[in-house]
Amino acid sequence: MAAVANPTAIHRILDEILGDAAPTAMAPSVLPAQCFTRLSVPRYPFRGDDPNMARPCWQDQRLHAEARYRHVQAVLRLSRLTLTDFRNYTALTWRPATRISVLYGPNGSGKTNLLEALSLLVPGRGLRGARHADLARQGGAGGWAVNARFHTRNGETSPGSGEASPGNGEINIGTGTDADTDRRVFRLDGSTTRSQADIARVVAAVWLTPQMDRLFQDGLTGRRRFLDRLVWALEPGHAREIAAHDTAVHSRNRLLAQRRPGNAPAGGSGTDPTAAARSPQHGSWLAGLEDAIARHAVAASAARLDLVTRLNAQIEVSLAQAFPPSRISLACPIVERLTSLPALAVEDWLRAGLEADRARDAAAGITALGAHRCDMRLTDVSTGTPAALASTGQHKALLIGIVLAHAGLIASARGFAPLLLLDEPSVHLDAGRRAALWNVLVTLPAQVIVTGTDADTFLPLAAHAEALLTGAGDLLADSRFIRSETDRTPVPAPR
Ligand SMILES: Nc1ncnc2c1ncn2[C@@H]1O[C@H](COP(=O)(O)OP(=O)(O)OP(=O)(O)O)[C@@H](O)[C@H]1O
Numbered sequence: 001m002a003a004v005a006n007p008t009a010i011h012r013i014l015d016e017i018l019g020d021a022a023p024t025a026m027a028p029s030v031l032p033a034q035c036f037t038r039l040s041v042p043r044y045p046f047r048g049d050d051p052n053m054a055r056p057c058w059q060d061q062r063l064h065a066e067a068r069y070r071h072v073q074a075v076l077r078l079s080r081l082t083l084t085d086f087r088n089y090t091a092l093t094w095r096p097a098t099r100i101s102v103l104y105g106p107n108g109s110g111k112t113n114l115l116e117a118l119s120l121l122v123p124g125r126g127l128r129g130a131r132h133a134d135l136a137r138q139g140g141a142g143g144w145a146v147n148a149r150f151h152t153r154n155g156e157t158s159p160g161s162g163e164a165s166p167g168n169g170e171i172n173i174g175t176g177t178d179a180d181t182d183r184r185v186f187r188l189d190g191s192t193t194r195s196q197a198d199i200a201r202v203v204a205a206v207w208l209t210p211q212m213d214r215l216f217q218d219g220l221t222g223r224r225r226f227l228d229r230l231v232w233a234l235e236p237g238h239a240r241e242i243a244a245h246d247t248a249v250h251s252r253n254r255l256l257a258q259r260r261p262g263n264a265p266a267g268g269s270g271t272d273p274t275a276a277a278r279s280p281q282h283g284s285w286l287a288g289l290e291d292a293i294a295r296h297a298v299a300a301s302a303a304r305l306d307l308v309t310r311l312n313a314q315i316e317v318s319l320a321q322a323f324p325p326s327r328i329s330l331a332c333p334i335v336e337r338l339t340s341l342p343a344l345a346v347e348d349w350l351r352a353g354l355e356a357d358r359a360r361d362a363a364a365g366i367t368a369l370g371a372h373r374c375d376m377r378l379t380d381v382s383t384g385t386p387a388a389l390a391s392t393g394q395h396k397a398l399l400i401g402i403v404l405a406h407a408g409l410i411a412s413a414r415g416f417a418p419l420l421l422l423d424e425p426s427v428h429l430d431a432g433r434r435a436a437l438w439n440v441l442v443t444l445p446a447q448v449i450v451t452g453t454d455a456d457t458f459l460p461l462a463a464h465a466e467a468l469l470t471g472a473g474d475l476l477a478d479s480r481f482i483r484s485e486t487d488r489t490p491v492p493a494p495r
Pocket residue numbers: 086087088089105106107108109110111112113114134135136137138453470
């Protein structure tokens with residue numbers, strides 16, 4: 001059982017999921033209290049006096065009344081961004097002039113780098129999942145820094161409570177590493193934060209990147225990571241649940257592997273893979289690990305199911321007009337059972353299944369049951385086409401729908417809209433879908449930063465957005481759009 005509690009292993013997995021957010025204490029659940037229909041079993045996203053009768057919150061019809069951005073009370077606006085030795089930026093200060101900013105420029109001019117800098121203002125490894133060392137400018141001193149000032153209007157997001165309260169305010173967030181250490185720090189209003197959860201309470205960001213363009217065509221690991229990030233943004237405890245689960249699975253696989261032919265420990269009971277089940281010591285170790293897998297798998301699956309249910313409801317109310325209505329589902333026997341059975345019964349089923357599968361799993365070198373086998377599916381409801389079979393543009397439209405709906409969910413839960421970072425969202429979209437996207441962006445309360453290689457693509461946004469040409473580690477304002485304060489030499493309008 002020592003392996004289950006091994007903090008190094010847990011840390012490694014957490015780090016893989018969350019990057020920098022891993023070692024910090026997680027914030028309490030941000031799901032609205034109404035989500036919990038009764039109070040009891042603390043590890044599931046539902047509660048009940050009798051754990052066997054706990055009613056999951058995804059069955060609560062009230063959730064379906066959540067309209068997009070319904071509960072937004074505070075407005076979060078980036079008023080200044082400073083980059084120091086960050087990727088290709090030696091020293092940049094940008095003061096966004098409008099709620100929507102377009103960054104355009106040729107390949108390699110720094111568009112994604114700037115979005116990445118913004119994505120690092122929230123806990124985690126940012127939109128590229130990059131290592132710290134890669135973020136520091138090559139040729140620089142070795143450290144990097146991203147500092148941002150946010151204004152809050154019509155409500156101030158108080159760092160202490162995360163609750164929106166009346167008044168106007170300012171929040172300063174800084175993050176980075178110095179040349180001597182790889183350790184990343186966060187500063188909130190000038191003070192180093194004890195926990196990154198302090199940051200997560202006051203600022204949030206969601207993003208879409210070109211790397212997601214094949215999310216539903218490629219392997220399930222990327223999809224599951226994407227799903228878990230969506231869950232984690234609303235349920236901070238989810239990352240630890242997944243980490244503990246995966247650690248237990250690794251430990252079980254290792255223990256079972258010791259019993260494979262040729263791997264028997266000295267003095268062990270030979271090469272029969274079923275011997276593990278017969279050895280009392282190994283049997284009890286395995287039982288402990290399987291108990292951990294069952295508990296964490298059911299908790300993680302319940303959180304995933306909750307998120308998917310809320311997201312589907314959100315997609316229904318918010319995006320039906322603009323994008324093809326889609327439906328997310330989870331291909332997972334644990335989730336399947338959670339829709340009809342009490343959570344504790346599902347735990348029992350999983351525990352028994354793991355025990356029964358020991359010999360088969362030992363031979364195959366895997367754990368065939370668990371939260372790590374969950375897959376996420378997406379279907380275009382209007383045509384019945386699964387995202388895996390969708391065209392590139394259809395796939396992109398479906399994905400944009402999910403990201404926007406997720407932003408709406410965060411806004412409803414937190415009381416302020418997250419930053420929306422859209423890297424090349426219009427690539428692959430036809431004219432109609434592109435226009436629909438611009439229309440949605442114009443109506444959202446969120447601060448939006450959107451990139452592309454060609455300014456003309458964004459001209460329909462000219463009355464609503466500033467546009468900045470990226471290059472040489474700087475930004476130049478485009479005079480055809482709303483003028484930015486950043487402005488050094490404006491880009492002249494073409495004749
Ligand atoms: N650590 C670093 N130090 C210096 N330059 C870097 C570093 N990391 C990346 N770069 C460079 O920054 C430049 C801008 O990269 P970025 O990904 O932002 O380009 P982009 O404008 O998004 O291009 P594309 O249109 O191809 O997506 C690239 O030339 C890249 O090589």
